[in-house]
Amino acid sequence: MPAEVNVILATDCGSTTTKAIMIEQVDGVYRQTWRGEAPTTVEEPFADVTVGVMNALTEIQEVSGRRLIDDDGSIIRPATADQGCDIYISTSSAGGGLQMMVAGVVREMTGASAKRAALGAGAIVMDTIASNDKRRPHEQIQRIRELRPDMVLISGGTDGGDTKKVTEIAELIAPAKPRPRFGKAYELPIIFAGNVKAQPEMNRVFGDDGFDLKITDNLRPSLEQENLGPARDMIHDVFLEHVMAHAPGYDKLMSITDAPIMPTPGAVGDILQTIARGRGINAVGVDIGGATTDVFSVFDGTFNRTVSANLGMSYSISNVCAEATMPTILRWVHIDMDERELRNRVKNKMIRPTTIPQTLDALVFEQAVAREALRLAYKQHKEFATTLKGVQQQRTVGDTFSQQSGGETIVDNMKLDLLVASGGVLSHAPRMHQTAMLLIDAFEPEGITELAKDSIFMMPHLGVLSSVHERAAMEVFERDCLVYLGTCVAAKGVGKPGKNCFSWSLDGGARGSGDLAFGEVELVELGPDETAELEVKPARGFDLGAGSGKVVKRTIRGGTVGVILDARGRSLALPEDRAACREAVSNVIDRIGLYPAGDQAGVVQESGSAN
């Protein structure tokens, strides 16, 4: 790294769009100055991710007037007064989803733990093979052969216990020789996270060419303990090392960056932890992309990350609709839409992932899909964010047969202080009010929660920048990255429509006060640099953080949207009846001003692809 760093270029190669930013030192302070974006070029005819990178940098070059790319197509370094940069860094999430097969001895025990580890790491679990999965061995082998996983996770046996059963499972998988989808040169990674005593057997069984055996800690060291962390970390490592490295042009990209390429979610996670640590708060971040949705949380200092590989707004949009079902998505839509046409639109978005909604009804529908994608991704996150990193989760023997959930989730919406949005459909929503309501409807924050968005999807860039130039990363983060939308005040509890839910006042009534009946929402203006003293008194049966019916007083922050008072209750339930549901949703749209007619130039956020 040069002694003096004046100009930094950073790119994030998403599965649909490659986004570039330029950071410059202005009057001794680092600021984000220019940006550009271009479609990611993993597709033919380019099949080289660096083409999209150069296109995005060319856009910066054009708008900034600073020459960045040499005649031979390389990035000019170091920076001079009018050309080049000092550092070029990149993150990447190109490469698509992660498809895994998992195996355990008993389906409900080690099989379930292996599945939890794989899902928690963001995989699509294609199948779970277990001794008691009611298939005969040759049927299991046939199934393994049909699948084309990116990797296999094998668990089984408690540490020091019997090795026979788990070895039997391995002996089924090895001769089946599952063929990876990346072709014959790809050595199929096998992660073994079972009985330590069986490790030599795994080396014997998978010793042949064609397998890349990785051994990590047992994810079920004893019957009462589940220790998913090491297996999840290993899955992430193998994903980067093997799966992402197969994205076309990835090797070339690695050769032109000044720091190791970080996976996009890893970089976002780093920045979120920094925020939570710095402010001493609990935070949740979400990045909804074209193929995947990543959710990050920091609760009481514990960081968790999940990657929902099949929930996204372009490549995976059809999967969101299949998983959530169309009627569930249409709950959020207040206008008439033809279901057949919507289904075709969804598939068209899937096959042409870089398109953006041109009309209002297309936007309303896409945001309805986004609510469900986010809701499902957060549900997965809550189910899997159960353990402290490196600390084993305690489960009782009695729990093991019910397997209702993955233990107690550490995600607590009442304790959540800050919810940060990023990803195309959230960052590029035409009005920030839409971004705020997407977050509230999908995540259902309780009590008092600040809402923010990553202004132009800069968190990944800053995450990787913090590893090479922390000062620059922090200065840009504080000045240019987060845009505060405002604060959500939401009562937990359920009541009858029309009955009082909570009373509120801002600055002792000087900025407004009132009562909200159950089912209502209200927006109170409070500007981006303003704070106010909030006092809320919930009715009996409702909780705003201090307990049922107890008054809460807090200094709250404003934002580009303001203060959203939400008395729709938690869990948030919309009326089953279609007409009543439409009326409820229309009411929210009117009160918050989500889609104001004739005010499309209101608070406009620049659009891009829904990546």
Place this chain on the structure above:
Amino acid sequence: MAKAYTPGLKVTSLTDHQVDRILPIAGEVKVAEGDHVEADTVVAETFMDGDITPLNVANLLGAQPGDVPSMMLKGEGDPVEKDEVIARNKGIFGMFKNECRSPATGTVQTVSATTGQIMIAGPPIPVQVKAYMPGRVTAVLPAEGVVVENRVALIQGIFGVGGETSGPIRIAVSSHDEELGAAAITEDMSGAIIIGGARVTAAAIERAREVGASAVVSGGIDDSDLKRILGYDLGVAITGSERLGVTVVVTEGFGEIGMARRTFELLSARAGREASVNGATQIRAGVMRPEILIPFVEGDALDGETNQTESGVLELGTPIRVIRDPYFGEIGTVASLPEAPQVLGSGSKSRVLEVTLESGDTVTVPRANVELIET
């Protein structure tokens, strides 16, 4: 900026095209460099491991796993017949011996002293790779496969299901925007690649399967029809391995959308000719689009257009297709490329372009919502 980058699908009356024909595992290449091959010529062959049948000998003989190797009458690598005795315990004082018979014909692959389990591998399964496209073998990758090259008309579709196939082209409709229904498909289309215009219905695909057609190519398909022929709701666009009995390719997208006129005209001009079709689509890492390949024959009409645009670049006059509502499927040419972003009907602000549609109307569309029709 007078140019903008946008991805596109290829539709061309003449291009040099290469296909890699590679075995999934090492094997034998059956042709030599310079050989001429037909679509159904076997260019490489190998044998995959046969079906594996596990057998827990220790359980069957009531023995300890560690004792199994000494009880085996057949060792690793030995051939066995179905019902042949392959293991026997020592019994008590030489009496009450238990036997274990092979459940399958094959070879003993492994004998595990840890689990007492043995694996019997069935006879190897032959795997053949065909040329898929007629042409000349331009490279041989020893033990792996070959590269076949030819001059072809190439049409990339947007989405398909089903794998590689070939057959003569049969035009089943009279125009590029005519729906392809079951009534248009006749018995004599067996083995053919049936070309429709606009939406192909599920009934038409079912009819094509009945008559034994190789493939159906049309402009669009309804999602509900796709669900009907697949039997499930497709979540992620990774296709090609479906066993539908017929390969389906759509050139434009989902819904009632007509095939691009140029594509239809090109296919019509090659009616009766042998073509190769692959429905495999993958819209993730290593993107794959479905394709129709028609080998060039001297005298074939070319469509007269030359490639005036740099690949992937939008310029004034570039032919494009709108790929999102409200103008989904419309074909036109770039009329202007305004520099400044504009506010759309959705309220988003985006860079746009003006398009002169075939109808003569000029409309404004986000740049992200068009694709090049490459020539």
